[in-house]
Amino acid sequence: xxxxxxxxxxxxxxxxxxxxxxxxxxxxxxxxxxxxxxxxxxxxxxxxxxxxxxxxxxxxxxxxxxxxxxxxxxxxxxxxxxxxxxxxxxxxxxxxxxxxxxxxxxxxxxxxxxxxxxxxxxxxxxxxxxxxxxxxxxxxxxxxxxxxxxxxxxxxxxxxxxxxxxxxxxxxxxxxxxxxxxxxxxxxxxxxxxxxxx
Numbered sequence: 001x002x003x004x005x006x007x008x009x010x011x012x013x014x015x016x017x018x019x020x021x022x023x024x025x026x027x028x029x030x031x032x033x034x035x036x037x038x039x040x041x042x043x044x045x046x047x048x049x050x051x052x053x054x055x056x057x058x059x060x061x062x063x064x065x066x067x068x069x070x071x072x073x074x075x076x077x078x079x080x081x082x083x084x085x086x087x088x089x090x091x092x093x094x095x096x097x098x099x100x101x102x103x104x105x106x107x108x109x110x111x112x113x114x115x116x117x118x119x120x121x122x123x124x125x126x127x128x129x130x131x132x133x134x135x136x137x138x139x140x141x142x143x144x145x146x147x148x149x150x151x152x153x154x155x156x157x158x159x160x161x162x163x164x165x166x167x168x169x170x171x172x173x174x175x176x177x178x179x180x181x182x183x184x185x186x187x188x189x190x191x192x193x194x195x196x197x198x
Contacts, residue, residue: 047148047162051169052140058172059133062092064191065179066129071122073186085182086120089129092175096132099168100139102154103161108135136168 066089077084083091094116097107107113108131119125148162180190 046144048140048143048146048165051165052137052144055136055140055169055172056133058169058176059096059136061190061192062089062172062176062179063126063129063133065176065183065188066122066126068188068191069179069183069186070188073188074120074122074125076182076186078182078185083117083178084120085179086122086125087117088175088178088182089125090117090119092172093125093129093132095171096136096168099154099164099171100136102152102164103139103143103168104152105135105139105142139168140165 069085074086075084077087094113097111097113097116101107116128119128143161143165146161148160148165150161151158152161152164153159154164154167183190
C-alpha cells in the first residue's frame with residue numbers, strides 16, 4: 001500500500017448552520033441583483049425603492065432632532081475641530097444633494113454645496129434639510145428599475161449606481177446616530193423616545 005501524502009488538501013465540511021446562512025444570503029441578494037435590460041426583473045425587490053423607504057424614515061428622525069435641538073445649541077460641538085450641530089445637519093443636506101446629483105437629479109438652483117455647512121440659522125438649516133430630503137426622494141424614485149451596475153460619479157469617485165444608492169440611505173443612519181448623541185449631550189430627548197402621554 002503506497003504511503004499517504006502528508007500534503008493532502010484538508011476537506012472542508014460546512015456545518016448545517018453555515019449552509020443555511022449561505023442560502024439565506026443568496027436568497028436575499030438574488031432579487032436585488034436580478035435585473036434585465038435596464039429594468040428590474042418581474043417580481044424582484046427594487047433596491048432604490050427598498051432603500052428609499054428606509055431613507056425616508058431615517059431622514060424624518062433627523063428632521064425631528066434638528067427641530068428639537070434649541071437654536072442656541074446649534075453652535076455646540078463636542079470638541080474643537082468636530083462638526084457643530086448646524087454643521088452636522090447641513091452636512092447631511094449637502095450629501096443628500098450631492099448623491100442625488102450623482103444619480104441624475106441635479107441640485108435645485110441656488111444650492112451652493114461648497115458652503116452649505118456655513119449656514120447656522122436654525123430655521124434655514126431645517127428648511128434646507130427638508131428640501132434636500134425631498135430632493136433625494138426624487139433620486140430614489142428615478143433610480144427604480146434602472147441598471148444598478150451603471151457607473152456614476154460621486155464625490156469625485158466612479159462607482160456603481162447601487163453603491164451610490166446604498167450610501168445615500170446609509171449616510172442618514174450614520175448622522176442620525178451622531179445627532180442623537182449631540183441631542184442627549186445637550187439634555188434633549190429624541191421626540192420618539194419621549195414618554196407616552198397616555
